[in-house]
Amino acid sequence: MSDPRRAVPALGRLLDRPAVVEAIAEHGRDPVVTTLRAALDRARRTASAGGRIEDEDALVASVLAAVEARPALQLTPVINATGVLLHTNLGRAPLSPEAVAALTTAAGTVDLEVDLDTGERGGRDAPIRDPLTRLTGAEAAFAVNNGAAALVLALTALAGDGGVAVSRGELVEIGGSFRIPDIVRSAGTQLVEVGTTNRTHAHDYRAAVEAGASAILRVHPSNFRMDGFVHRPTTAELVEVARAADVPFIDDLGSGLLRAHAAAPDEPVVAERIAAGASVVVFSGDKLLGGPQAGIIAGEAELVERCRRAPLARALRLDKLRMAALAATLSAYERDAADGLPVWRMADTDVTTLRARAEAIADAIAGASVDASVDPDVEVVALQAVLGGGSTPGATLPSAGVALTGPADRLARRLRTGTPAVVPRIVDHRVVLDLRAVPPEADGQLIGAVRAAIAMLGTTAGPDTA
Structure with a gap:
């Protein structure tokens, strides 16, 4: 009795069909051949079980449809x-034409870490360091690859052995199920919870640092807010507590608002928080700042330098493409042209x-x-x-x-x-x-x-x- 699997066409024969040749030219040989082999294996199993197999035309059509339906290999506009x-989910802030042009230029060979005047090795973040300090009023500034990375790096470099005091009302979960307690622990830092969910006072933080906490963290609430019988200490109160205890006050600002805007009435302005005395602030580059994905640490020079020199900093640093796009976005603010950034134009x-x-x-x-x-x-x-x-x-x-x-x-x-x-x-x-x-x-x-x-x-x- 003949083997029913012999009715299944050979792979080599299918590869010679014009439609398959065209598919290989468009999608590449590996995905087409892999999909064909899987279909032929299924057909042989069906034949062995006595089932009816597709004719050759139908089998090829189903394979080509599966290849066409594969997820896109690149991002779709x-x-x-x-x-x-x-x-x-759509990439947050669209970039300005100037940022796109800068990114395109940086895709080639650029002076990322070389001083063209002296020929010596230069600072990697030179294009963004000075604009950030001018725009925020900070003594120093440093950028890594996203806002969460900036927070983790600041905690790793600054929180110390005593742990970081955080209000229970700020132990939030942000997108992707990332939770502040988990982020703190991943930084190798002890979480010291203070206050209650709805009300936390300055004296709660004072008690924590007097008991040994070595940093204070205020967390941006992100996608939720609390109303009613609630209380949070003011920036001035937290600055006073931190300075009296000689511990850093890390202020997570979230969205990176560089200029006050009517559309964002409750968002903290970076320069105002730094002027109010926060030791360091951390914020994102791809939200209200209107630039590429980035996380920025700005504040007192000695503390920012500790973050810059931390071993983790190299793993989190910006690549040249985002460095260029961020520099171009900051330039719009310095030229008083931020209204032309897509986020603010919208x-x-x-x-x-x-x-x-x-x-x-x-x-x-x-x-x-x-x-x-x-x-x-x-x-x-x-x-x-x-x-x-x-x-x-x-x-x-x-x-x-x-x-x-x-x-x-x-x-x-x-x-x-x-x-x-x-x-x-x-x-x-x-x-x-x-x-x-x-x-x-x-x-x-x-x-x-x-x-x-x-x-x-x-x-x-x-x-x-x-």
Whole structure:
């Protein structure tokens, strides 16, 4: 009796098929061959069990579809229509054209650690060190690869053997299930909890340092806030306690607000906290600062230098690309051109302008489907956007956009997987496109993407997951 597995085509034969040759040219030999081998193995097992195997054409088609459906090997540009300006899942702050140009230049060979005048080795962070001190009023400043890294490094270098005093109301969990107690422990530092969840006073910190705590940490609350019967010591009170005990006061500012702004009324301004006496502050570069992912430590020169010289600092340092983008972003502040950074341009756009854009977009996408049964109703709607990125929890920005009534899950998926990719939000079973974070120059692309997604709904049937 013949072996049923002999009916399964040989790999070499399939590799000669024109469609497979084209797939190898587009996607590379390894992923195509690996997927083919897996499909052939499944077919042989099916044949051995007496099952029916696909014909050769169907098998090749399924393999090529699987190769096409592989996750993208590079990041995909996205139109952010969520209404969250600093969307962590979408990369937070978009970079300015100047920062992108600087990043592109730095992709080549640059003077990262050499003084071109003397030919000697230079300081790696020279392009950002002086701008940061000028903009913040700090004696010294240093950057690492993100805000959490800056906090860990500061704790490692400055907290000492007695541990760090932290209010119980600030033992927060931030994105990705990272918790402050875990971050403190990962820095090799003892956590000394003080106060209660809702009320912590200066005398709680004073008792902790008198009992041996060797640093004070105030944590940015990130994505939540407490109201009602609550109390937190002022900056002046914490500075007084730290100075009296001769311990560093580490102030985690989170978002990196360099200039006060009406859209972020409750966010701490870096220069104000340093002027108030914080020993060192730590903050992010890719939130309200509007630059690339980075974590910045600024403050007293001796303490910043201890952070810079800590063995962990080398593992956390910035690469040349982010160094260049951060330097270009800081330059915008020094030139009084920060209003042109994407995050602030988005925040400052007048809602009347957003509504006019929404009306034009609604008119352009109305009637996009050839099948009236799936053609969604289009409505211009008033919305509330947020800064995001853990900034100003509870604060909103008036916005406007377009709401599409129809098969919401299917339409949202079509938008996310289209070209360009559009990420909306779903509210009350409608797809909502908030324009607050969409640059005006992307309106044409957004219209095209929505029209294409609606048209696709008219050519496909099935459940919302189709």
